[in-house]
Amino acid sequence: MYKEMSAEERRRMLEDEMKAYKKLAKKGMSVDMTRGRPSKEQLEIAMPMLEAAGYYDYSAGVADARNYGEPAGTKAARALFGELLGVKPAEVIVSDGSSLDMMYNAVQFAMQFGVMGGVPWNKQGRVKFICAAPGYDRHFSICAAFGIDMITVPMKDDGPDMDLIEPLVRTDVSIKGMWCVPKYSNPTGIIYSDEVVSRIAAMKHAAEDFRVFWDNAYAVHGLYGNDDRLKSVYDAAKKAGNGDMIYQFASTSKITFAGSGVAAFAASEANVADMLGKMFFKQINPNKVNQVMHVNFLKDVENIKRIMARHAEILRPKFELFERKLSEAFGESGDVRWSKPRGGYFISLDVPGCAKRVVSLAAEAGVKFTAAGSTYPYMQDDADGNIRIAPSVPSLDETEFATDVLISSIRIALLERSLR
Amino acid sequence: MYKEMSAEERRRMLEDEMKAYKKLAKKGMSVDMTRGRPSKEQLEIAMPMLEAAGYYDYSAGVADARNYGEPAGTKAARALFGELLGVKPAEVIVSDGSSLDMMYNAVQFAMQFGVMGGVPWNKQGRVKFICAAPGYDRHFSICAAFGIDMITVPMKDDGPDMDLIEPLVRTDVSIKGMWCVPKYSNPTGIIYSDEVVSRIAAMKHAAEDFRVFWDNAYAVHGLYGNDDRLKSVYDAAKKAGNGDMIYQFASTSKITFAGSGVAAFAASEANVADMLGKMFFKQINPNKVNQVMHVNFLKDVENIKRIMARHAEILRPKFELFERKLSEAFGESGDVRWSKPRGGYFISLDVPGCAKRVVSLAAEAGVKFTAAGSTYPYMQDDADGNIRIAPSVPSLDETEFATDVLISSIRIALLERSLR
Numbered sequence: 001m002y003k004e005m006s007a008e009e010r011r012r013m014l015e016d017e018m019k020a021y022k023k024l025a026k027k028g029m030s031v032d033m034t035r036g037r038p039s040k041e042q043l044e045i046a047m048p049m050l051e052a053a054g055y056y057d058y059s060a061g062v063a064d065a066r067n068y069g070e071p072a073g074t075k076a077a078r079a080l081f082g083e084l085l086g087v088k089p090a091e092v093i094v095s096d097g098s099s100l101d102m103m104y105n106a107v108q109f110a111m112q113f114g115v116m117g118g119v120p121w122n123k124q125g126r127v128k129f130i131c132a133a134p135g136y137d138r139h140f141s142i143c144a145a146f147g148i149d150m151i152t153v154p155m156k157d158d159g160p161d162m163d164l165i166e167p168l169v170r171t172d173v174s175i176k177g178m179w180c181v182p183k184y185s186n187p188t189g190i191i192y193s194d195e196v197v198s199r200i201a202a203m204k205h206a207a208e209d210f211r212v213f214w215d216n217a218y219a220v221h222g223l224y225g226n227d228d229r230l231k232s233v234y235d236a237a238k239k240a241g242n243g244d245m246i247y248q249f250a251s252t253s254k255i256t257f258a259g260s261g262v263a264a265f266a267a268s269e270a271n272v273a274d275m276l277g278k279m280f281f282k283q284i285n286p287n288k289v290n291q292v293m294h295v296n297f298l299k300d301v302e303n304i305k306r307i308m309a310r311h312a313e314i315l316r317p318k319f320e321l322f323e324r325k326l327s328e329a330f331g332e333s334g335d336v337r338w339s340k341p342r343g344g345y346f347i348s349l350d351v352p353g354c355a356k357r358v359v360s361l362a363a364e365a366g367v368k369f370t371a372a373g374s375t376y377p378y379m380q381d382d383a384d385g386n387i388r389i390a391p392s393v394p395s396l397d398e399t400e401f402a403t404d405v406l407i408s409s410i411r412i413a414l415l416e417r418s419l420r
Numbered sequence: 421m422y423k424e425m426s427a428e429e430r431r432r433m434l435e436d437e438m439k440a441y442k443k444l445a446k447k448g449m450s451v452d453m454t455r456g457r458p459s460k461e462q463l464e465i466a467m468p469m470l471e472a473a474g475y476y477d478y479s480a481g482v483a484d485a486r487n488y489g490e491p492a493g494t495k496a497a498r499a500l501f502g503e504l505l506g507v508k509p510a511e512v513i514v515s516d517g518s519s520l521d522m523m524y525n526a527v528q529f530a531m532q533f534g535v536m537g538g539v540p541w542n543k544q545g546r547v548k549f550i551c552a553a554p555g556y557d558r559h560f561s562i563c564a565a566f567g568i569d570m571i572t573v574p575m576k577d578d579g580p581d582m583d584l585i586e587p588l589v590r591t592d593v594s595i596k597g598m599w600c601v602p603k604y605s606n607p608t609g610i611i612y613s614d615e616v617v618s619r620i621a622a623m624k625h626a627a628e629d630f631r632v633f634w635d636n637a638y639a640v641h642g643l644y645g646n647d648d649r650l651k652s653v654y655d656a657a658k659k660a661g662n663g664d665m666i667y668q669f670a671s672t673s674k675i676t677f678a679g680s681g682v683a684a685f686a687a688s689e690a691n692v693a694d695m696l697g698k699m700f701f702k703q704i705n706p707n708k709v710n711q712v713m714h715v716n717f718l719k720d721v722e723n724i725k726r727i728m729a730r731h732a733e734i735l736r737p738k739f740e741l742f743e744r745k746l747s748e749a750f751g752e753s754g755d756v757r758w759s760k761p762r763g764g765y766f767i768s769l770d771v772p773g774c775a776k777r778v779v780s781l782a783a784e785a786g787v788k789f790t791a792a793g794s795t796y797p798y799m800q801d802d803a804d805g806n807i808r809i810a811p812s813v814p815s816l817d818e819t820e821f822a823t824d825v826l827i828s829s830i831r832i833a834l835l836e837r838s839l840r
Contacts, residue, residue: 035488040479043486047474050709054471059460066463066677068455096516097707104702108528112542112566122532122542138704145701146532257486260709281565282524284558287517287707289470289680 001333002418014415021408024401025365031402034370036186036345036390038254041314045307046256049297056296058289065288072276073262077291081264083301084219085248086232092266093275095286099251099263103213104142106247106265109278110176111146115209116244116274121148121176130168130178132160134348134375134386136186136215139179143377150377151175155188159196166203173206177213183230184218187348187375187388189341194231201236205245212237214248221254222343223316226305234266243268252294254345255307262286262294315345318391318399322347325400329407336410338389345392348375349406352385354413359387361409367402421753422838434835441828444821445785451822454790456606456765456810458674461734465727466676469717476716478709485708492696493682497711501684503721504639505668506652512686513695515706519671519683523633524562526667526685529698530596531566535629536664536694541568541596550588550598552580554768554795554806556606556635559599563797570797571595575608579616586623593626597633603650604638607768607795607808609761614651621656625665632657634668641674642763643736646725654686663688672714674765675727682706682714735765738811738819742767745820749827756830758809765812768795769826772805774833779807781829787822 002010061076063069072078073094082089095102114120121127129143132155143150151168154161160180169175180200182192192200200212214233220226237246244267252261265275298304323340330336339348351358355372362369370388373379389406391399422430481496483489492498493514502509515522534540541547549563552575563570571588574581580600589595600620602612612620620632634653640646657666664687672681685695718724743760750756759768771778775792782789790808793799809826811819 037488040484040487043478043484046486050476051474053473054467056470058463064460064463066466066680067460068457068673068678098703098705101703108532112528112531138701141701145698253488257709258488259703259705260486260707278565281558281561283518283521283679285518285679287680287710289677290707290710 001330001335001414007419010415010418014412014419017408017411017415021361021365021405021412024405024408027401028366029398029401030366031394031398032368033390033394033402034368036254037393038258038311039314039393042311042392043257045310046297049256049293052296053293056292058292061292065292068284070288071279071283071285072272073286074288074291074295076295077262080295080298080300081250081266084304085216085250085264085266087234087248087266090269091272092264093272093279094262094264094291097251097253097259097261097263097290099215099217099249099253100138102263102265103139103215103249105279105282106211106213106275107142107146107148107177109275110209113278115211116270118209121209125174127174127176128172130160130165130175131377132179133377134187134388135179136181137370137374139213139215140377148176152377155185155190157190159190159192162196162199166199169206169210170204171206175205176207176209177211179213179215181215181217182233183216183228184221184341184344186217186344187346189339189344189346189348191228191230191342197231197233198236201233201242201246202240203242203245210245211247212245214246216248216250218254218344219250220301220304220308221311221345222308223312223319224342226308228342244270247271252298254311255304256294256297262291315392317396318394319347321396321399322389322391322403325403325407330410335414345390347389347391349387349389350385351387351410351413352383353417354410355381355384355387357413357416358406358409361412362405365405365409367405421750421755421834427839430835430838434832434839437828437831437835441781441785441825441832444825444828447821448786449818449821450786451814451818452788453810453814453822454788456674457813458678458731459734459813462731462812463677465730466717469676469713472716473713476712478712481712485712488704490708491699491703491705492692493706494708494711494715496715497682500715500718500720501670501686504724505636505670505684505686507654507668507686510689511692512684513692513699514682514684514711517671517673517679517681517683519635519637519669519673520558522683522685523559523635523669525699525702526631526633526695527562527566527568527597529695530629533698535631536690538629541629544594546594547596548592548594550580550585550595551797552599553797554607554808555599556601557790557794559633559635560797568596572797572800575605575610577610579610579612582616582619586619589626589630590624591626595625596627596629597631599633599635601635601637602653603636603648604641604761604764606637606764607766609759609764609766609768611648611650611762617651617653618656621653621662621666622660623662623665630665631667632665634666636668636670638674638764639670640721640724640728641731641765642728643732643739644762646728648762664690667691672718674731675724676714676717682711735812737816738814739767741816741819742809742811742823745823745827750830755834765810767809767811769807769809770805771807771830771833772803773837774830775801775804775807777833777836778826778829781832782825785825785829787825
């Protein structure tokens with residue numbers, strides 16, 4: 001962009017754009033697009049669950065849900081997540097609201113006690129995780145907390161770059177894990193292709209205690225219905241003799257209430273037994289009252305899809321507004337690229353060399369985006385290009401304002417760069 | 421007992437007692453007295469909380485409780501636990517249902533990352549905890565899981581034996597913690613005296629990262645009103661310049677729902693900041709929806725005491741039945757001693773040399789008690805004397821049956837021993 005203009009023209013254009021930008025900033029609006037949070041309107045969808053809370057039968061299960069017992073969660077909750085993830089109830093542990101917590105625990109157990117009788121990772125020298133980027137910052141922070149080295153590999157349109165990953169995992173015994181958000185990936189919104197899923201499932205791994213952390217956070221979070229297919233990594237792994245290699249995670253944080261829902265871990269029965277053996281020391285049982293509420297409200301996968309269609313109706317216009325305005329502003333220029341997700345909570349924007357400047361300009365005008373670099377391990381985006389955009393919380397008006405600010409900020413950053 | 425009888429008389433008596441025992445066993449009843457669980461009747465007390473769940477104002481707080489945010493819990497929940505524990509809201513973290521989980525996390529954080537900038541316990545060689553016994557088996561299992569050495573010290577009627585503990589903690593830098601259930605202690609039911617609390621609070625500790633794990637599980641769980649006083653260990657510690665030495669824990673597991681309530685950690689603001697810094701990587705927030713429900717239902721400490729009076733009405737007759745029957749059977753014999761708790765969930769029974777045999781006899785007749793030895797670190801009760809009795813779940817009839825079986829089992833065990 002701006003390549004055919006003279007420096008003088010660009011300087012004038014920058015001045016005009018700065019005026020437009022300042023006019024926007026003067027509106028004094030404040031919009032937060034940093035995190036993938038549901039909006040208030042979405043949270044209302046699950047209120048009938050609470051309205052009926054006094055009428056569910058809490059003592060109907062194997063054990064009274066209001067009392068101690070059932071460390072793996074209620075039978076009905078395990079069955080529901082089993083249906084959602086396409087696994088047997090015995091392959092599921094349902095826990096409290098945060099799947100992040102279950103992922104952290106899985107890493108902590110491995111570090112301190114080892115995986116399925118293996119040597120604790122703490123005692124194996126430096127260990128490493130494969131981190132496709134751009135990716136989910138909270139995955140990278142778990143690695144950072146435990147001092148796990150992160151190997152950054154590119155995230156492509158069909159999933160992580162398997163040509164790079166396969167030889168690493170096959171040969172390096174210190175590689176213990178790999179983070180994946182396989183559907184409507186955070187932040188690029190892509191869905192792993194069948195081929196990528198098959199290759200992940202069939203990976204030869206030098207470390208017996210290597211685990212794929214399959215964070216299926218957006219399993220039913222389509223913006224255009226819920227027919228987008230994701231191949232079952234667990235079925236494929238079992239066929240390849242890798243059944244124990246897969247840890248799956250999911251939660252209802254973006255189906256009912258954020259952090260106040262229920263979360264699930266799914267894996268082979270051997271992994272489940274290993275996990276429960278370690279959880280024994282932590283907790284007598286999860287919040288099973290909440291699990292009874294969820295099972296009664298969510299019912300089954302078909303009903304979950306109906307609930308998610310209502311979420312999509314609220315989210316879709318914001319994503320489409322963003323797409324329309326950015327297309328109008330930058331078309332196929334090539335300097336500015338962004339994802340067109342069919343689900344999830346994020347749009348991923350790439351403005352090489354300008355991400356930090358754009359985020360900073362937008363912030364000054366009242367629009368907060370996740371810090372540039374956040375989608376990369378060690379916050380290190382060598383291209384300074386990626387910005388994660390979370391349009392779920394702001395209203396349509398706020399989304400429009402935020403998009404205008406973003407466009408103006410991008411123009412300024414590009415013009416400034418072209419004049420350097 | 422039985423000392424004045426001839427061997428022949430004792431043999432005949434044993435035969436008679438075996439007949440009585442078999443008659444009891446033939447009733448085919450099955451009673452579980454292993455764990456301190458609330459009864460169904462007690463669980464009903466908190467049902468109005470769920471009945472009103474649809475009507476609480478979840479968006480009234482600093483942030484919408486149904487959405488992400490507030491990693492330390494809602495402001496109102498922190499204030500309520502602050503009131504309960506006599507500390508400032510800023511000194512409280514309210515988390516999900518299990519205080520055991522918070523204790524485990526505190527130990528895990530210390531092992532892996534160190535306490536307040538200190539060297540991780542994992543890197544300090546063997547570390548040790550002081551464990552007064554009889555005590556809570558779940559405390560001892562956390563130590564066992566992490567390979568923390570347990571130093572067993574006697575639990576006396578006014579608390580742990582401070583004459584033994586003080587010189588150990590003062591001189592041994594590898595002693596990092598000490599478990600306490602200060603009020604209606606598990607299992608002996610005693611309350612730490614003011615003097616013991618003061619001595620704990622003022623302990624000189626060789627290890628800067630030494631922490632007292634003050635598990636105030638039964639803060640308001642009196643059987644005879646809630647006026648039994650426990651001196652504030654935190655206030656006393658602050659006065660002694662030991663403010664950072666105290667970790668307090670509490671939960672509503674036996675106020676609302678077991679494992680589905682809310683739990684709290686209270687400590688100095690420096691400790692709270694340290695804990696939140698480590699929790700950041702685990703969880704975005706706890707189940708705040710549940711916290712809103714609890715705050716609305718529990719209201720304040722006065723109301724909690726009214727709720728707990730209803731629990732006491734259900735529990736007290738079972739404790740009193742047990743006390744009456746054991747007094748009738750064994751009086752002041754001295755061979756059989758048991759606690760007369762004014763609160764909590766347990767009666768502690770001592771039958772030196774007979775605990776294993778008694779538990780085994782009772783189990784055969786249909787009454788399950790916690791495994792003998794459970795109340796000691798490493799399951800090691802050198803006197804084979806202590807049995808923990810949890811009469812909360814069984815009905816009055818079941819409690820009567822269980823007590824009869826227990827009495828018969830004790831008689832048999834004592835007679836058998838006297839004939840050896």
